[in-house]
């Protein structure tokens with residue numbers, strides 16, 4: 001269990017709403033639908049109302065600093081079944097890359113590989129007390145697009161299983177390119193933080209507001225002010 005999963009949830013019952021796609025840049029077709037993930041008619045481009053409002057604010061802050069630039073949404077709401085699908089997909093990809101076969105793995109080997117997968121993916125828990133962050137509709141994976149519509153190179157791909165995914169990976173590097181990646185990651189962090197989001201400690205692209213990870217980070221930074229999460233798993237109809 002990750003420490004943030006111990007944070008209590010006081011569900012506020014705010015609705016999951018559609019993201020107005022015209023306002024943002026989006027990854028299209030949706031990256032996980034393209035891989036075969038089944039959303040059962042729900043849209044991955046949905047967020048809790050208050051989280052969407054904050055994302056719109058983040059884009060306003062970005063415009064104030066870089067007119068014409070946009071936040072590009074890679075992923076938002078993710079049902080637990082899709083979380084499970086992506087964990088399975090990532091494990092299968094690791095096996096393929098390493099020339100391994102699932103049926104030949106010892107349980108220890110399988111566990112080690114799964115631990116690697118869980119470095120960047122949350123466990124697809126069905127327990128309402130420990131929902132995967134995106135299943136709450138309060139987490140979003142984003143990057144930046146410039147005024148000409150180009151997706152900026154952030155020095156690593158979203159969902160990359162590598163040390164480059166760490167937000168500070170380029171912090172002490174000195175080449176012009178490395179400094180640029182660092183500046184771009186910092187810009188994304190600053191506009192999202194100004195809007196109230198927290199960033200995943202190990203992923204430059206993952207932000208959330210009001211979920212357990214957010215409440216955990218918030219409580220760590222403000223020791224006198226313990227917060228519960230206000231968004232739990234979105235209940236499917």
Ligand SMILES: C[C@@H](N)C(=O)N[C@H](C)C(=O)O
Nearest residue numbers: 120121122132133134159
């Ligand atoms: C891997 C990435 N897309 C992501 O969303 N990671 C977080 C931790 C998650 O699975 O909730």
Ligand SMILES: [Zn+2]
Nearest residue numbers: 139140141206
């Ligand atoms: Zn994410």
